Amino acid sequence: MADDDTLRTVYELVQLMSSLNETRRAILLALSHVYPRSVSGVQLGRLIGYSGKSRSLYRGVLTHMKEDGMILVDELTPRLHAIRINSEHPLLSVLVEMCRKFGEDTSKIYAKALEE
Amino acid sequence: MDCLLKHAQGLYISRQRITIATLMVIFAFAFHSFYSLGIHGFGATPPEWFPVGWTEIFDVVVSLNTVAFFLAFSLIVFAYGLWSWAFLPSPAVSYTVAAFRGLFGQNVRIQYRIGKRFRVFLESGRHIDVRCRIKEASSGDWFVYRFTSCPLTGNNLYSIALRHGMSSRNRRFTTWIGHDELHHRALLMAKAMASVTPAS
Numbered sequence: 271m272a273d274d275d276t277l278r279t280v281y282e283l284v285q286l287m288s289s290l291n292e293t294r295r296a297i298l299l300a301l302s303h304v305y306p307r308s309v310s311g312v313q314l315g316r317l318i319g320y321s322g323k324s325r326s327l328y329r330g331v332l333t334h335m336k337e338d339g340m341i342l343v344d345e346l347t348p349r350l351h352a353i354r355i356n357s358e359h360p361l362l363s364v365l366v367e368m369c370r371k372f373g374e375d376t377s378k379i380y381a382k383a384l385e386e
Numbered sequence: 387m388d389c390l391l392k393h394a395q396g397l398y399i400s401r402q403r404i405t406i407a408t409l410m411v412i413f414a415f416a417f418h419s420f421y422s423l424g425i426h427g428f429g430a431t432p433p434e435w436f437p438v439g440w441t442e443i444f445d446v447v448v449s450l451n452t453v454a455f456f457l458a459f460s461l462i463v464f465a466y467g468l469w470s471w472a473f474l475p476s477p478a479v480s481y482t483v484a485a486f487r488g489l490f491g492q493n494v495r496i497q498y499r500i501g502k503r504f505r506v507f508l509e510s511g512r513h514i515d516v517r518c519r520i521k522e523a524s525s526g527d528w529f530v531y532r533f534t535s536c537p538l539t540g541n542n543l544y545s546i547a548l549r550h551g552m553s554s555r556n557r558r559f560t561t562w563i564g565h566d567e568l569h570h571r572a573l574l575m576a577k578a579m580a581s582v583t584p585a586s
Contacts, residue, residue, distance in 0.1 A: 286551045289570035322526070330525025334562035338553045360549050 276364075283361045293318065293331050294340075301341060301355035302362065302369045303377045304384065308344070308354035313384060391529055391565055394478035398520055405469070409462060416458050426450040474502045474518055478529060482518065485568045490576070506572075512536045512579055514572070529565035533575055534558050540582040550578035 272280075287295055296318035301309070309317065311324035311332070320327055328351065335341045339359055344352040357366050369377065387395070425446055436444065446452075474482075483496055486506050497505040504516040517532040537557050540546075547554040551574060552561040559578055563571050 282549055285574065286549075289551065289567060289574050291564045291566045293564075294567075326525040326527075330522060330527045330530075331564075338551055338561055339548050340551065360545060361551075 279361060279364050283364055286361055287365075293320065293327075294335060297331070297335065298340065298355065298362065298365065300380060301353065302365045303373050303380045305355050305357060305366050305369065307384075308352040309384065311351055311353065314353055317380060317383060387528070387565065388481055390477040390481040390484075394475035394481070395528055397475045397477065401475075402470075405466060409466060412462055413459065416455060416462075420451050420455040420458070421446070423451075470520075472500045472502070474520065478518070478520075481565075482516070482531075482568065486572065489569060489572055508576060508579070510580065512538075514575055514579075527564065531563040531565065531568060532560070533563055533571070534560050535575060535579050538579065538582050543582065546578055546581060550574045552578065 287298070290298070297314065300314065300317040304317075311328045314320075314332075315322075315324040315327055332341065332343065332353065336343050339356055340362060342354050342356050346352055355362055355366060357363055426449055479498060482504060483498070486496055486504075487494060490506065490508065495507040497507075499505070502518045502520070504518070506514045506516065508514070513536050515534040515536075517534075519530045519532070521528055522530050533552075535558050538559070539557070543554045543557060543559070547559050550559070551571070552559045554560070559575060561571065561575070
């Protein structure tokens with residue numbers, strides 16, 4: 271049986287994930303599976319099956335998530351951003367750890383999608 | 387999207403169209419009335435080398451009529467800006483209020499103020515400020531909410547905020563929320579505010 275601290279973190283993580291909307295949830299799941307790689311806005315849009323433009327994704331949801339400390343965005347050039355999950359976030363670090371431990375097959379699918 | 391919000395969106399779009407059509411009519415009417423009453427110049431004379439036709443145009447353009455016309459026009463634009471800043475379509479108001487009532491009970495006190503702002507009073511004497519944007523210009527998202535908690539005193543606010551998917555700024559929890567997250571993230575906000583212990 272896991273200890274109380276871990277259980278509490280997992281409880282909070284489940285609560286956080288279920289409070290987010292579909293787009294944000296998909297972004298977090300995709301990014302935590304491809305961690306430690308970072309992806310560009312276009313790649314992320316493809317990974318989560320986003321139909322709109324990556325620019326509107328960037329200016330809306332991604333900016334908000336960055337403000338809330340869930341993701342990190344490095345601006346390589348004005349048009350190219352490297353997006354990755356914030357692995358120091360108290361809850362998302364657990365998500366990343368779980369994905370690395372148990373999500374090997376899912377990671378492969380995401381990695382293959384990125385290669386294309 | 388919730389059907390109330392869909393309704394609000396439709397209302398907003400059609401109202402915007404009506405307003406713009408009305409503005410065009412008013413514009414034409416103002417143009418006509420300001421220039422048909424005779425031109426009142428400042429007494430400025432154009433340089434002598436101007437061709438005659440140009441001098442007449444100069445008289446019309448540099449005149450009290452033009453100044454008044456621009457004043458009137460900017461007043462119209464200002465009125466339009468004020469209108470779109472101040473009011474949220476009423477179905478969206480009922481959606482927002484219903485979400486909070488569902489969450490915090492039917493008797494919760496909610497203030498709706500001009501400028502698309504809400505203030506939800508919690509039982510603990512604290513309150514949450516909510517601001518709504520009908521359409522985000524940068525991303526094209528509809529009905530985006532901004533949550534801001536009341537100023538809090540306590541230790542490790544930042545880590546509590548992170549653990550609830552928010553950030554803390556100036557000792558307040560803040561976050562941006564999509565319209566489909568309103569209910570759950572308001573719950574998280576209330577939970578985060580409840581878990582802050584006052585600094586000793």
